[in-house]
Amino acid sequence: NAGVTQTPKFQVLKTGQSMTLQCAQDMNHNSMYWYRQDPGMGLRLIYYSASEGTTDKGEVPNGYNVSRLNKREFSLRLESAAPSQTSVYFCASSTGTGGLSGANVLTFGAGSRLTVL
Amino acid sequence: AQSVAQPEDQVNVAEGNPLTVKCTYSVSGNPYLFWYVQYPNRGLQFLLKYITGDNLVKGSYGFEAEFNKSQTSFHLKKPSALVSDSALYFCAVRDRGNNRLAFGKGNQVVVIP
Numbered sequence: 124n125a126g127v128t129q130t131p132k133f134q135v136l137k138t139g140q141s142m143t144l145q146c147a148q149d150m151n152h153n154s155m156y157w158y159r160q161d162p163g164m165g166l167r168l169i170y171y172s173a174s175e176g177t178t179d180k181g182e183v184p185n186g187y188n189v190s191r192l193n194k195r196e197f198s199l200r201l202e203s204a205a206p207s208q209t210s211v212y213f214c215a216s217s218t219g220t221g222g223l224s225g226a227n228v229l230t231f232g233a234g235s236r237l238t239v240l
Numbered sequence: 241a242q243s244v245a246q247p248e249d250q251v252n253v254a255e256g257n258p259l260t261v262k263c264t265y266s267v268s269g270n271p272y273l274f275w276y277v278q279y280p281n282r283g284l285q286f287l288l289k290y291i292t293g294d295n296l297v298k299g300s301y302g303f304e305a306e307f308n309k310s311q312t313s314f315h316l317k318k319p320s321a322l323v324s325d326s327a328l329y330f331c332a333v334r335d336r337g338n339n340r341l342a343f344g345k346g347n348q349v350v351v352i353p
Contacts, residue, residue: 127283165244165330165343166284182340213283226272226291226334229341231283 125149127232129214135238136204144199144235146214154217155197156181156229157189159210166213172197204239211236242267242335244344251349259321261347263314263331273314274332275305278346284330290314301325321351 127148136142148155156171158181168181172191186208188200197216201208212235217227243266253259265271272291276284288299295307305316314331331344 163249163345165345167343168341215283226289228274228286228289229276229284231276231285233281233283 127214127216127230129232129235131235133236135240137240138205140204141202144212146198146232147196148216150216150230152216152218156215157199158213158215160213161210206239209237209239242333242340242342244331244333244342246331246344246347248347251347252352253321254352255323256320259318259325261316261329261349263344264312265314265333266312267333267335270336272334272336273307275316276330276332278328323351323353325349326351
């Protein structure tokens with residue numbers, strides 16, 4: 124049972140470099156999300172996709188782009204990395220097509236730790 | 241906008257003693273409430289949720305939480321803590337009227353053998 128798989132697990136970038144975080148789920152979930160986790164701040168939503176073909180901004184979308192490639196995959200791209208984007212990034216998915224509405228439970232990946240120097 | 245407060249950074253408890261992790265919330269309407277747990281180097285795992293009905297919700301691993309509307313609280317409890325319960329616990333709230341889910345900052349629980 125793979126659940127939600129994120130790659131890479133660790134990445135070090137220099138300021139200005141670009142990279143893409145990959146996420147795939149095998150639970151046939153409709154909605155997918157990208158969060159960042161910073162000490163003392165909990166989880167903050169970057170972008171989400173309520174269903175295949177749709178994406179929406181969350182609380183902290185600046186500096187990021189996303190692509191819902193198909194129902195299984197949802198990638199997060201940093202076009203020009205900045206030190207403020209040093210964080211742990213989590214991908215999650217849930218059933219239903221309402222995105223964050225309803226009482227949908229999120230299933231999280233193991234996280235990707237990104238350091239921007 | 242909804243928000244969650246988890247007032248304690250760290251909760252220390254002796255193994256076998258009751259464990260309580262506090263959570264208060266703020267929403268404009270009626271809430272959905274959740275608890276998630278994060279073990280080291282892992283993603284968050286769902287523990288339990290409150291939707292409606294009975295104010296006492298039972299979840300995974302012997303955890304339960306009590307919804308208190310007048311105090312806008314949703315404290316997580318376990319009658320007898322285990323060393324394996326040592327982890328980071330997150331409370332989250334969703335306002336039924338909008339599309340946003342707010343997480344608290346998390347509470348580190350340390351169970352001392």
